[in-house]
Amino acid sequence: MARKTEPSRSVTMRDVAAEAGVAAITVSRALSSPDRVSPHLLEKVQAAAKKLQYTPNIAAGTLRSQKSRIVAVIVPTIAHSIFAETIQVMSGIFRPAGYHLLIGHSGYSLEEEESLVTAFLARKPDAIILTGYTHSATTIDLIARAEVPLVEIWNIPDEPRDTVVGISNFDAAQAMTRLLIRKGYRKIGYIGGPRENNDRVEQRERGFAAALQEAGLEVPERGIVRKPLEFENGARALTELLSQNSELDAVFAASDILAIGVLMECQNQGIRVPEQLAVVGFDDVGLASYTSPPLTTVRVPREEIGRRAAQEVLKRLSGGSTEPRIIDLGFEIIERRSA
Amino acid sequence: MARKTEPSRSVTMRDVAAEAGVAAITVSRALSSPDRVSPHLLEKVQAAAKKLQYTPNIAAGTLRSQKSRIVAVIVPTIAHSIFAETIQVMSGIFRPAGYHLLIGHSGYSLEEEESLVTAFLARKPDAIILTGYTHSATTIDLIARAEVPLVEIWNIPDEPRDTVVGISNFDAAQAMTRLLIRKGYRKIGYIGGPRENNDRVEQRERGFAAALQEAGLEVPERGIVRKPLEFENGARALTELLSQNSELDAVFAASDILAIGVLMECQNQGIRVPEQLAVVGFDDVGLASYTSPPLTTVRVPREEIGRRAAQEVLKRLSGGSTEPRIIDLGFEIIERRSA
DNA sequence: GTTTACAAAGGTATCGTTACCATGATTAAG
DNA sequence: CTTAATCATGGTAACGATACCTTTGTAAAC
Numbered sequence: 219m220a221r222k223t224e225p226s227r228s229v230t231m232r233d234v235a236a237e238a239g240v241a242a243i244t245v246s247r248a249l250s251s252p253d254r255v256s257p258h259l260l261e262k263v264q265a266a267a268k269k270l271q272y273t274p275n276i277a278a279g280t281l282r283s284q285k286s287r288i289v290a291v292i293v294p295t296i297a298h299s300i301f302a303e304t305i306q307v308m309s310g311i312f313r314p315a316g317y318h319l320l321i322g323h324s325g326y327s328l329e330e331e332e333s334l335v336t337a338f339l340a341r342k343p344d345a346i347i348l349t350g351y352t353h354s355a356t357t358i359d360l361i362a363r364a365e366v367p368l369v370e371i372w373n374i375p376d377e378p379r380d381t382v383v384g385i386s387n388f389d390a391a392q393a394m395t396r397l398l399i400r401k402g403y404r405k406i407g408y409i410g411g412p413r414e415n416n417d418r419v420e421q422r423e424r425g426f427a428a429a430l431q432e433a434g435l436e437v438p439e440r441g442i443v444r445k446p447l448e449f450e451n452g453a454r455a456l457t458e459l460l461s462q463n464s465e466l467d468a469v470f471a472a473s474d475i476l477a478i479g480v481l482m483e484c485q486n487q488g489i490r491v492p493e494q495l496a497v498v499g500f501d502d503v504g505l506a507s508y509t510s511p512p513l514t515t516v517r518v519p520r521e522e523i524g525r526r527a528a529q530e531v532l533k534r535l536s537g538g539s540t541e542p543r544i545i546d547l548g549f550e551i552i553e554r555r556s557a
Numbered sequence: 558m559a560r561k562t563e564p565s566r567s568v569t570m571r572d573v574a575a576e577a578g579v580a581a582i583t584v585s586r587a588l589s590s591p592d593r594v595s596p597h598l599l600e601k602v603q604a605a606a607k608k609l610q611y612t613p614n615i616a617a618g619t620l621r622s623q624k625s626r627i628v629a630v631i632v633p634t635i636a637h638s639i640f641a642e643t644i645q646v647m648s649g650i651f652r653p654a655g656y657h658l659l660i661g662h663s664g665y666s667l668e669e670e671e672s673l674v675t676a677f678l679a680r681k682p683d684a685i686i687l688t689g690y691t692h693s694a695t696t697i698d699l700i701a702r703a704e705v706p707l708v709e710i711w712n713i714p715d716e717p718r719d720t721v722v723g724i725s726n727f728d729a730a731q732a733m734t735r736l737l738i739r740k741g742y743r744k745i746g747y748i749g750g751p752r753e754n755n756d757r758v759e760q761r762e763r764g765f766a767a768a769l770q771e772a773g774l775e776v777p778e779r780g781i782v783r784k785p786l787e788f789e790n791g792a793r794a795l796t797e798l799l800s801q802n803s804e805l806d807a808v809f810a811a812s813d814i815l816a817i818g819v820l821m822e823c824q825n826q827g828i829r830v831p832e833q834l835a836v837v838g839f840d841d842v843g844l845a846s847y848t849s850p851p852l853t854t855v856r857v858p859r860e861e862i863g864r865r866a867a868q869e870v871l872k873r874l875s876g877g878s879t880e881p882r883i884i885d886l887g888f889e890i891i892e893r894r895s896a
Numbered sequence: 897g898t899t900t901a902c903a904a905a906g907g908t909a910t911c912g913t914t915a916c917c918a919t920g921a922t923t924a925a926g
Numbered sequence: 927c928t929t930a931a932t933c934a935t936g937g938t939a940a941c942g943a944t945a946c947c948t949t950t951g952t953a954a955a956c
Contacts, residue, residue, distance in 0.1 A: 228912095230911095230912055230913085231912065231913065231914095232912080232913095240935080240936085241935070241936045241937075242912090242913080242914095242936090242937095243913095243914075243915095243935075243936065243937080244934090244935060244936075246913065246914060247914095247934095247935085250914090254933090254934080255934070255935080256933095256934065256935090259934085259935085271702070273675070273678055273679050273703075274679050274912085274913080275620070275679065275681065275911085275912050275913070276679045276680050276681075276913090277616045277617075277619035277620040277625065277680070277681060277911085277912080277913090278616075278620050278911070278912035278913040278914085278941090279912075279913050279914065280616035280913085280941090281614070281616040281617050281620050281911090281912080281913070281914090281940090281941045281942065281943085282912080282913050282914040282915070282940070282941050283913080283914055283915075283941085284941080286616065295645065296635075296641050296644055296645040296648065297638065297641045297642045297645045298641075299636065299638060299641070302635050302636045302637075302638070302641040303636045305635050305660075306634065306635040306636040306662055309635065309660065309661065309662060310662075313661070313673075313676075316676075318659055318661075318676070318677070318680070319659070319660060320657055320658070320659065321644075321648065321658060321660050322648065322652070322657075323645055323648060323649075334652075336612070337652075337655075337657070338657070339612055340612050340613050340614065340615045341615050341616070341657070342614065342615075342616060363610070364612075448843065449843055449844055449847050450843075450847065453847065478844075478847075479847065482847045482848070482849065485849050486849065504787065504788055504789075505788055505817075505844075508788050508789065508792065508817075508818065508821045509821070510821065510824050510825065567942095569941095569942055569943085570942065570943065570944095571942080571943095579905080579906085580905065580906045580907075581906090581907095581942090581943080581944095582905075582906065582907080582943095582944075582945095583904090583905060583906075585943065585944060586904095586905085586944095589944090593903090593904080594904070594905080595903090595904065595905090598904085598905085613942090613943080614941085614942050614943065615943090616941085616942080616943085617911090617941070617942035617943035617944085618942080618943045618944065619911090619943085620910090620911045620912065620913085620941090620942080620943070620944090621910070621911050621942080621943050621944045621945070622911085622943080622944055622945075623911080897956105898955105898956090899954100899955085899956080900953105900954080900955075900956095901952100901953085901954075901955090902951105902952085902953085902954095903950105903951085903952080903953095904949100904950085904951080904952095905948100905949085905950080905951095906947105906948085906949075906950095907946105907947085907948080907949095908945105908946090908947090908948100909944105909945090909946085909947105910943100910944090910945085910946100911942105911943090911944090911945095912941105913940100913941090914939105914940090914941090915938105915939090915940080915941095916937105916938090916939085916940100917936105917937090917938090917939105918935105918936085918937080918938100919934105919935085919936075919937095920933105920934090920935085920936100921932100921933080921934080921935095922931100922932080922933075922934095923930105923931085923932075923933090924929100924930085924931070924932085925928100925929085925930075925931085926927100926928085926929080926930095
């Protein structure tokens with residue numbers, strides 16, 4: 219591909235300026251704040267830029283202005299649909315605004331997250347978006363020192379560090395469990411993800427336990443199973459749960475992925491849902507309304523989380539308030555037929 | 558968060574140099590090619606960098622060296638698990654090598670892809686990874702002019718432009734259809750995605766048609782339905798297909814997402830799979846082995862695609878060959894119980 | 897012991913843009 | 927009609943790193 223002609227120095231602002239018969243700085247202005255140059259020159263500059271196929275060198279601009287027009291995003295995993303969707307939505311909002319996304323996945327490891335933050339900070343991102351509120355002290359310190367706006371998404375803490383956009387996973391899990399109780403289920407098992415470094419899952423588990431407690435119910439003996447969020451683990455977890463607890467009448471899965479695994483296993487084992495066993499999930503992934511029976515679950519406004527997070531960043535970057543604040547987007551219990 | 562003390566000029570290489578009692582250039586070398594400085598000074602520099610919490614300014618380095626250590630990746634959509642997985646794998650390989658990923662989604666639009674390429678090019682990426690081989694002429698020209706290595710993934714063209722890592726979607730679809738024919742199915746319907754700007758899907762459709770033709774079979778009247786890749790569209794497409802073609806005995810879905818939608822609709826309508834209707838998919842997503850019945854499908858080595866693509870980029874960036882070439886990773890027919 | 901080779905370290909210029917300040921032109925205010 | 931205020935434009939320096947070249951020191955070769 220690369221044709222070897224000459225060193226082919228790339229077209230710079232100076233070249234465009236010469237072509238248009240103006241100063242370099244005017245080209246800069248024409249391209250980044252068009253309303254600050256006269257229509258006449260603006261047109262000339264644009265024509266010249268087009269003619270020379272000028273591509274600005276962002277690195278140079280970043281070096282001088284200390285603004286990279288990059289937003290760094292770190293999620294636990296990109297390969298989970300809920301995070302992929304969030305990223306996609308954010309990307310769609312940042313793009314037209316001229317910002318690009320630097321994406322990393324921590325694999326639920328705080329060390330890896332810290333290492334990513336360190337690496338990303340070297341690119342002077344204009345903002346950083348992290349998942350959850352659980353981060354290493356160094357991570358937080360690094361970001362504070364760099365004076366980079368921080369938006370934490372997906373879960374709501376007691377005290378915000380900076381901006382937070384999410385829902386109360388505790389409240390949502392509690393509400394869902396209450397529904398189960400209200401419907402008359404009494405022996406409710408829990409299937410969730412590992413709690414390490416995952417405050418979303420941890421809060422869901424707590425919300426579940428809180429609902430049982432306030433109803434005077436107990437968590438069944440060995441009624442809690444935790445496995446990574448994969449379909450097959452839902453299936454396995456159910457088997458495990460049932461082998462320990464034959465008279466379970468309901469299962470709360472802290473993620474639809476697990477819940478769907480549970481439903482599939484029920485189908486395999488011929489367990490009728492919800493007659494023999496009620497199953498509820500969390501997230502409301504696309505598939506949840508197509509399972510049989512359709513899954514009762516908690517709808518998390520995940521696109522809205524992405525959208526608001528991105529909008530908050532943009533607002534902040536154009537001079538918005540820097541006060542720490544929590545944006546609670548709320549959840550919704552979606553009753554379908556699995557409970 | 559941002560504490561307003563003083564302008565807090567950030568720590569530069571010069572500061573580290575002063576602290577370590579060496580020249581700035583030595584710091585540069587110590588950090589980027591440690592084996593080119595004496596162990597003694599290396600240690601001193603590292604200590605100084607640590608003490609001052611030095612963070613390199615990549616923009617400055619990029620400006621000077623014309624190397625950004627950024628790789629741009631454009632996929633049609635991030636929110637589809639197969640692309641999310643590919644991205645995750647690539648990200649995992651690039652990260653330890655010191656490269657970061659700039660990710661964009663084109664929404665299956667060539668114009669949007671072109672616009673993304675234009676925007677990304679301004680960041681002087683060290684390589685660009687695109688999905689499929691169908692791109693606008695300008696896109697290709699832009700990349701060629703910028704002399705940026707290009708890797709195209711997921712599908713294999715006749716003539717490679719640069720590096721290609723993928724599978725033959727044509728061959729795979731053909732092989733799958735042949736299997737259906739070999740098993741005795743004769744009235745085979747097709748459910749696929751829209752073909753515009755999607756050479757993967759297009760080649761699958763062609764492969765399907767080719768297999769029927771070589772067996773002397775015909776595509777059933779109105780036996781082809783195309784809808785965006787969503788579960789619900791699989792369900793809808795099946796209904797549509799069946800209403801036009803009551804004696805269909807098999808359905809080839811060009812994506813597991815659609816196939817799973819089909820399976821769910823079969824369950825709803827009480828159609829026995831595979832006895833009344835065989836269903837096969839394409840991709841082998843995680844869920845495919847958990848449906849009931851488990852889905853017969855084409856396994857696409859999508860993690861391997863991501864891995865190889867990333868490795869090829871790294872190889873190329875450390876001086877590897879620049880000859881255009883195709884890396885065909887092959888596919889596998891996974892026979893489960895849905896056909 | 898002298899010459900050659902090579903490694904280690906430093907000096908300086910430079911990448912391409914934008915911040916900052918200055919200038920001249922135009923308009924508004926008195 | 928003068929003065930101030932505002933706008934459009936330009937000149938220059940600087941952001942922080944690395945490429946390139948030079949210098950110095952040490953080991954190898956004869």
